[in-house]
Amino acid sequence: MKVLVTGSNGQLGKCIRLLGKNHPKIDFFFNTSQDLDITKKNVLEDYFLRNNIDYVINCAAYTNVEQSEKEPEKAMLVNGLAVKNIAEVCLKYDVILIHISTDYVFDGNTDIPYTEENVPKPINEYGKSKLYGEKYIQEIQEKYFIIRTSWLYSQFGKNFYKTILEKSNTQQKFTITTAEKGTPTNANDLASFLLGIIEERSANYGIYHFSNLGEATWFDFAKEILRLSKKLEGIKLEKTDNYPTFAKRPEYSVLSKEKAIKKFDAKILTWQESLKELTTN
């Protein structure tokens, strides 16, 4: 099986590369933004023509939520229009598309986990651009998996977990928001779920929600990161419900995993269990 991973230098791409070593039956084609720019349809066409790809895992995205407010057209180009390119090329060459989307497609005006049936209503530019990407795929193609996930962190790239750990080396005081509730998700767990879909050659196409289990505020997450890495002592951790940001974020964005558990028999760890695994390994 030939699997193209776009945006392979990002955190999810790197988690897939690491886990890919345990999947000898899969022939991976890892491509960074430099190797394969998904905004260029002719480059994608040429790549698909030359390589006999079975699956694409699209990890390429514009993920800077704050910057998306200032340059929404850039977010739309990568998260919307480029995804249209990928879907069209996948349709043409009969390739199955696994695309990653986000909890930020929802407005957060609820206190019950979002199911795949709930209607998205993004409240920031990043979320809007990601929803465009989802819509293009659904209009163009049938053989797709859109996997919405949330609050990704890992040992790779730039993420909240690494920010807190790095800052804790020099900073004694943290002010962290309690205004948003969601689920931190270990990107290594997501990578494992995605490769599971490919390994079982599932034809259960559609939208799925995948995150770790449970819910937390960013404050809860920061506290657990510091506790598990034994850095909590000596640090002053302050709550706020008014952390200054450009982008609005959904107040509640917990995703229901029932569909993924039912269709894929997914075994999912709680966010605390998975964070502990990463911190202690």
Ligand SMILES: NC(=O)C1=CN([C@@H]2O[C@H](COP(=O)(O)OP(=O)(O)OC[C@H]3O[C@@H](n4cnc5c(N)ncnc54)[C@H](OP(=O)(O)O)[C@@H]3O)[C@@H](O)[C@H]2O)C=CC1
């Ligand atoms: N991070 C998170 O908390 C969450 C992420 N997601 C989604 O998960 C997916 C993976 O996210 P994550 O790995 O964290 O993101 P990263 O920002 O770590 O990685 C994204 C990668 O996409 C690449 N990229 C950007 N533009 C292009 C382009 N035009 N062509 C090809 N590659 C490009 C970037 O390369 P370069 O650095 O060179 O620009 C980068 O390597 C994304 O779809 C994201 O929207 C969903 C929920 C939460």
Ligand SMILES: Cc1cn([C@H]2C[C@H](O)[C@@H](COP(=O)(O)OP(=O)(O)O[C@H]3O[C@@H](C)C(=O)[C@@H](O)[C@H]3O)O2)c(=O)[nH]c1=O
């Ligand atoms: C660094 C920091 C952030 N915050 C707040 C700001 C914000 O409200 C919240 C999260 O901050 P970040 O900017 O790190 O996270 P953010 O970029 O909003 O994370 C999102 O990224 C995109 C890609 C997704 O798809 C989402 O699922 C989600 O993971 O925490 C604090 O309160 N204190 C701090 O010291």
